[in-house]
Amino acid sequence: MEIDTGDTLNAASFRPQESLSIGAQLHRILRAAIIRGELVPGQAISEIEMSKKFAISRQPVREAFIKLGEERLIEVLPQRGTYIRKISVKEVLDARHLREVIEVSIVREVAEKHDDALIKTLRSLIAEQRKVRHGDNQAFLLLDEEFHRTLALHAGREYMWRVTEGIKAQMNRVRFLTFDSATPMPQLTDEHAQVVDAIEAGNADLAAQRMEQHLRALLNSLPLIAERYPDHFVAE
Amino acid sequence: MEIDTGDTLNAASFRPQESLSIGAQLHRILRAAIIRGELVPGQAISEIEMSKKFAISRQPVREAFIKLGEERLIEVLPQRGTYIRKISVKEVLDARHLREVIEVSIVREVAEKHDDALIKTLRSLIAEQRKVRHGDNQAFLLLDEEFHRTLALHAGREYMWRVTEGIKAQMNRVRFLTFDSATPMPQLTDEHAQVVDAIEAGNADLAAQRMEQHLRALLNSLPLIAERYPDHFVAE
DNA sequence: AAATGTATACTTGTATAGTAGTATTTCAGA
DNA sequence: TCTGAAATACTACTATACAAGTATACATTT
Incomplete structure (x- = not known):
């Protein structure tokens, strides 16, 4: 399965290599969006918001969030929210x-x-x-x-x-x-x-x-x- | 999370370590087990096996696996299985x-x-x-x-x-x-x-x-x- | 007016069920 | 005995539902 990126990303940037899991695909998309500044530092994002936006369930979103958190691109605060990390x-x-x-x-x-x-x-x-x-x-x-x-x-x-x-x-x-x-x-x-x-x-x-x-x-x-x-x- | 009634009002007894999620705890446990060689290289592990062993659901196991995979301690093969990485x-x-x-x-x-x-x-x-x-x-x-x-x-x-x-x-x-x-x-x-x-x-x-x-x-x-x-x- | 309790609407965390892909086994047919 | 295709038994992946923690608005009490 491949998630629908809508108009948020041009399809040309997708490599036709192996089929990645939905979570992995979303991780790429969000990672690029954060680096390019489309998701601005301090902005709140939520699992539900992303799952709706890309028409997928919350679980893959969660897995993408975990990876982004390890890369210190976002900060996941349990039971509070998830935010784009500000640059230090x-x-x-x-x-x-x-x-x-x-x-x-x-x-x-x-x-x-x-x-x-x-x-x-x-x-x-x-x-x-x-x-x-x-x-x-x-x-x-x-x-x-x-x-x-x-x-x-x-x-x-x-x-x-x-x-x-x-x-x-x-x-x-x-x-x-x-x-x-x-x-x-x-x-x-x-x-x-x-x-x-x-x-x-x-x-x-x-x-x-x-x-x-x-x-x-x-x-x-x-x-x-x-x-x-x-x-x-x-x-x- | 429950409060510690034993050392009530004793600020010094507060642990600076926040309560970790089940997935994070399992990640620690498995990581240590792999490094210490208790889980031997090449050995197959599965989400179900771990969820039964620790009496938790499969979702936290999955999240621990993701982190271990990023650390290159295990290898997750989609729809096939997960294995302890051999040392290179x-x-x-x-x-x-x-x-x-x-x-x-x-x-x-x-x-x-x-x-x-x-x-x-x-x-x-x-x-x-x-x-x-x-x-x-x-x-x-x-x-x-x-x-x-x-x-x-x-x-x-x-x-x-x-x-x-x-x-x-x-x-x-x-x-x-x-x-x-x-x-x-x-x-x-x-x-x-x-x-x-x-x-x-x-x-x-x-x-x-x-x-x-x-x-x-x-x-x-x-x-x-x-x-x-x-x-x-x-x-x- | 100020402090406190409470309902509510969020959030992430966890559990369960079902889907899809892969490897193995089974067994009919040569 | 050997071959090969279908049934079977796994696996990880996804979706949905629910649990638990947090912040806020608002009512209640002092």
């Missing part, structure tokens, strides 16, 4: 730091055991990134993630990459807040290119340093964003 | 590596901003570790984890520590396999002490190096263990 600046910065530690370590490994095929793949991704039309931030985001994932999997660090999935969720919530304004795509792409150059040269220290800078730049506007959208963040 | 040597080593990257980064931070209170706490933990009687590996394991957690929280890295919870689950499954044989407690304790010395000296590089060695030693017997318990591991 501290938590986002902490997550970003963990991602930095992970990816710097990965790029070091990659620099020490790279091959021509990898370099070619990475350069191809960078070329695609340059072709993204101005303003299509979502397309760029996908290519950006593929670039980083390629590095992680080449190093054989699937476990690490699975962890960064959760990290990226927190970070992307912030990035989507400024989705209207332009992402500095050319700059980020140049940084990618410089990382690849360092990898190709086999210079692990340089690659690590450039990756570190790259990841730090991603959220350097966080304080301003938090100030502009005070309702989206927890007071701390 | 690659995954354990990858997890250990991630833990190394995380904790080395943490100990660097701690070395650069330590204080006397922290050193005192750490030395106190080490003293307790020395007092653990030979063979009581579980007591040592708890003190070991508290040592590492203290470092993480002092660095203000709660997010990182949450991630290592999942990592430790995978590693501890291996450690519990050799629970009968003696853990080299004196050696591990000495390594802890040397890390603290480096922290107190403010030598971040040395502290990092010693932590790295310490964490690598934890699983150096993994290949032998995997060979001795082939049924517990996935063929790869």
